[in-house]
Amino acid sequence: MTPMTWAEIQPLLWQASIETGYMVAVSSALTAVGGLLLGVLLVLTGRGGLLATRPVNLVLGILINIGRSLPFIILLVAIIPFTRALVGTTIGTEAAIVPLTVAAIPFFARIVETAIREVDRDVIAAARAMGASRTEIVFKVLLREARPGLVAGLTITVIALIGYSAMAGTVGGGGLGDLAIRYGYQRFENTVMVATVVLLVVFVQLIQSLGDLIVRWLSRK
Structure with a gap:
């Protein structure tokens, strides 16, 4: 098999980068909303919280622990029926x-x-x-004072999502992971494999640098 030229690889890398960026951006936004809501509820319903409710806190904690304990590749396969019901397909970035x-x-x-x-x-x-009021304490005290930690945590989460998005490529999820599997691994195109790794590293460095910058700015304020 004739090795691919850089002119052939470049558009594939560009498209895969766009797909990875799209997946990570949308999932990060949804995660920020859902994770923030669940995290606040955990604090409010916990011992000494503003809405202390032991049963609710216990159920939330168990559900969150279950979600965290599943390796992503297993979760990816386990919720295929849910994914198909939600977006109508199990392949692609959506x-x-x-x-x-x-x-x-x-x-x-x-x-x-x-x-x-x-x-x-x-x-x-x-x-x-x-x-x-309770609402004012949540939004004007708790969330406001916790902003540096929240941004630092979101930065870590986004970086984790970049890694997850690469694993999603193993089941046709698109993006750089999918490109690395189909061309770098299955077709033994080492140039493609190296290029995808470099791009993923660049993504991580950019996100981490931006997150650190925002955290420092919030800490000074």
């Missing part, structure tokens, strides 16, 4: 977004819980003493 989001939400929810629990209890007590 389908890959479903397991990516399902896998990342529990992961980010625990990070949110940890970040919020690190908020100084005296700040919350002061807000209560000044007559702040």
Whole structure:
């Protein structure tokens, strides 16, 4: 088999990069919303929380732990019926977004819980003493004070999603992982394999640098 030329590889890399960026961007946005909601609920319903409810907190904790305990490749296959019911297919970037989001939400929810629990209890007590409502405490105290930790956690989650998106390529999820499997591995195109690895590293470095920049800016504020 004649090795592919760079002119043939370049458009494939461009398309795969766009697909990876799309999958990671959409799943990150959905994860940020879902994980933030679950993380806040864990804190509010936990011991000493504003809405302390032991049974609810216990159920949420179990569901999140189950989601975190499943390896992504197993989860990817296990929820195929759910993915098909939701988007009508199990192949392509649209389908890959479903397991990516399902896998990342529990992961980010625990990070949110940890970040919020690190908020100084005296700040919350002061807000209560000044007559702040529960909603105001959540949005103006807990989430506001936890912003650096939340952004740092979201950065870690997005980087994890980049790795997950590459694994989704093993089942036709599209993106750089799919390109690496179909051309780099199955067709023994070492140039494609190396190029996909380099691009994934670049993606990770850019996300990490941007996240660190935002965290430093929020910490100064």
